[in-house]
Amino acid sequence: METIAQNPEKAANYLAGEGAGAEISHKHELLSRVGESLGASGIDVARNWLDNLPQSDQPAAMTGIASSMAKSDPSGLAAFLGVLPQDENWEAGVRVLVNNLQEADPEAAAAWQAMLQSKIEQK
Numbered sequence: 001m002e003t004i005a006q007n008p009e010k011a012a013n014y015l016a017g018e019g020a021g022a023e024i025s026h027k028h029e030l031l032s033r034v035g036e037s038l039g040a041s042g043i044d045v046a047r048n049w050l051d052n053l054p055q056s057d058q059p060a061a062m063t064g065i066a067s068s069m070a071k072s073d074p075s076g077l078a079a080f081l082g083v084l085p086q087d088e089n090w091e092a093g094v095r096v097l098v099n100n101l102q103e104a105d106p107e108a109a110a111a112w113q114a115m116l117q118s119k120i121e122q123k
Contacts, residue, residue, distance in 0.1 A: 028060035035064025040072065043080055050089070059092040066096035074100055078108075086119050 031053075038046040046065045053061055069077035077097055084090045094116045101109035 027057070031057055031060040032064035032067070035061040035066075036068040037064075039065035039068030043069070043076065047080075059088045062089040062092040063096060066093040070096050070100035074104070078112075081112075091116060091119065 035046065035050070038049050043065075046068075050058055050061050050065060066077055066081075069080065074097065077093065077100075081090060081093045081097060084093070094112050098109050098113045098116065101112065
C-alpha cells in the first residue's frame with residue numbers, strides 16, 4: 001500500500017474527490033499529513049496546494065506544512081509566516097512554530113506566542 005509520503009499528490013487528489021466527504025477529523029488528519037509531505041517537497045509546491053484548497057480545509061493543511069518546515073527549516077517557516085496574512089492559516093502555522101521553538105529558542109517562541117495572542121485577542 002502506498003503511503004501519503006510516497007505520493008502526496010495522489011492523496012491530495014483523493015481529498016479533492018471521493019475523500020471530500022470524509023469525516024471531518026479523519027479528513028483534517030489526512031490534510032495535515034499531505035501538507036507535511038508537500039512541505040518537505042518545498043514551500044512553493046506546498047503553498048500552491050494550500051491556496052487551491054477550500055478555505056475550511058486550509059488550517060489543517062497548514063499545520064502539516066508548518067510541521068514539516070519546523071523540523072527542517074524553522075527560520076524558513078518564520079519567514080514564510082511573516083508574509084502570510086494573519087488569518088486561520090497563519091495561526092495554525094504559528095502554533096506549530098511556537099511549539100517547535102520552545103526548547104531551541106525560547107525568546108523567539110515567546111515573541112511568536114505574543115503575536116498570536118495579540119491576534120486572538122483582536123477577534
